[in-house]
Amino acid sequence: MKAIRIHAFGGPEVLQLEEVARPVPAADEILVKVYASGVNPVDRVVREGSSAALKYALTLPMTLGWDAAGVVEAVGREVTGFQLGDAVYGVPNFPGNGSYAEYCAALASRFALKPKCLSFTEAAAVPLAGLTAWTALFKFGKLQPGQRILIQGASGGVGGLAVQFAKAKGAYVIGTTSAGELDYLRQLGADEVMDYRSQKVEDLARDVDLVLEASSVRDNAERVKAITVLKKGGIFVSVNTDFAFDEAVHTALTQKGATGELSANQPRQEWLAEMAQLIDAGRVQVLVGRVFPLVQVAEAHRESPTGHVRGKLVLEVRKDDELA
Ligand SMILES: NC(=O)c1ccc[n+]([C@@H]2O[C@H](COP(=O)([O-])OP(=O)(O)OC[C@H]3O[C@@H](n4cnc5c(N)ncnc54)[C@H](OP(=O)(O)O)[C@@H]3O)[C@@H](O)[C@H]2O)c1
The missing domain is CATH 3.40.50.720 (NAD(P)-binding Rossmann-like Domain)
Structure with missing residues (x-):
């Protein structure tokens, strides 16, 4: 599968498109076929290695991206509550390999069914x-x-x-x-x-x-x-x-x-589910600022650190209408 990985900390140029093995979900994980991945300030912090507290917990090379929307491709043997083909959204394991990739394995408890009214691109703007x-x-x-x-x-x-x-x-x-x-x-x-x-x-x-x-x-x-x-x-x-x-x-x-x-965010499935209900009820709007194809990840990172972006930046990994 294709993934954007870093082998060293640094500027946007360290983000590399590579061919890597598709991850295998552990017993308590799901494998998500990723359609879209949000871009967040923490992605830059990880890429730069600028947080001493965080750096010790990171293992290179690694795949960035901690906001995902996609479809359940496989489930670990202990996972209940998800079926193959479910459309989901959530936050990939952190620290761990993320969602700037065609597939991502993550704890099932960090995902929930995605809001039905949102596209994958919009849904990827919400979880983190x-x-x-x-x-x-x-x-x-x-x-x-x-x-x-x-x-x-x-x-x-x-x-x-x-x-x-x-x-x-x-x-x-x-x-x-x-x-x-x-x-x-x-x-x-x-x-x-x-x-x-x-x-x-x-x-x-x-x-x-x-x-x-x-x-x-x-x-x-x-x-x-x-x-x-x-x-x-x-x-x-x-x-x-x-x-x-x-x-x-x-x-x-x-x-x-x-x-x-x-307050550090807590990746709770029930909160993701409650947010999805509010969104589907029309009580919460989601604004995507800009969508970049996965290969233009470096450009997204150059835009992200400004701190004055309206709406979220999202990487499109697959087209929304690509068959699950
Ligand atoms: N604890 C956690 O788990 C966690 C998780 C995610 C993010 N964060 C942190 O949350 C913060 C916001 O993240 P985000 O993704 O929402 O970033 P963002 O989309 O870039 O939003 C940043 C906001 O800060 C405002 N801002 C910029 N300069 C300002 C100033 N001088 N005074 C007051 N407001 C100012 C911006 O307003 P204007 O555009 O109008 O200037 C904008 O509304 C970041 O510091 C990030 O590191 C924490």
Whole structure:
């Protein structure tokens, strides 16, 4: 099968198209015939080897890609709940070989039936960003109907889904983004929108139960400002787990009687299934920014690190209408 692999850490040029053996699923895994693979910021981090904490867990050569949509081609002997031919979406094993490939073997528990109303290309845009948003909102953020939430980076891959999940659960959503994305953010359902460049959120928002840092920014001074909008006893959740809270953030949290959490996404099948229901019910829209053929993966990686991409970048591995 064809796969995009790296043999060394580095720039987009280390991404190589190769012919490799099709993986064999373990007892608790499924083999997915991949139709599309999402491209996420973590793909660049892995490609560069820029995270010391992560690098030790990676084995080269490896296949990148941790967002997949495709069809079940084989199931391990312990797997229940999936049939051959099921259309699925999910997050390939991490660390491990990913979905920039024609086939991918992954734990069955990291996949669910894909939303019926989405193409494979659209479905591949959801799992990683969706699980990141879901884990942050509901596991660490404990978001309840009627609560007020401030979402920073609300038009991004993670933030855009977080806005819609929070609205679907009955929260009041304030979102920050850049000026050109304000209308888009309103379309996603945000109740209030703010331009992070020209407006001071800390002066405009207040009585917030939960702040979700879903932007690509790593700046503890910005976190301290955001914590000031929390109610006493509120929660500040950041998905930027690679950037620790400093002393000033801890002090700001203590002064508010607030909790701070760094939220890593949890690959839970039941959450993927719940997201699929919301999407099929028309309550969550999925926006694909750009689709690249698998062979143009380097171009997708050059676009991804900008941090200002509307909608997800997706690699098309097979045409949607190719027979399963
Ligand atoms: N914890 C996890 O498991 C996990 C998983 C996936 C991703 N992540 C992290 O989540 C973050 C978002 O990922 P993503 O895929 O959603 O990225 P993305 O699609 O590139 O979105 C980034 C967002 O950040 C906003 N932004 C950029 N500069 C900003 C600034 N100075 N102030 C405020 N907002 C700013 C962008 O808004 P504009 O375009 O309007 O400027 C955009 O909405 C990344 O840092 C990523 O590393 C964490």
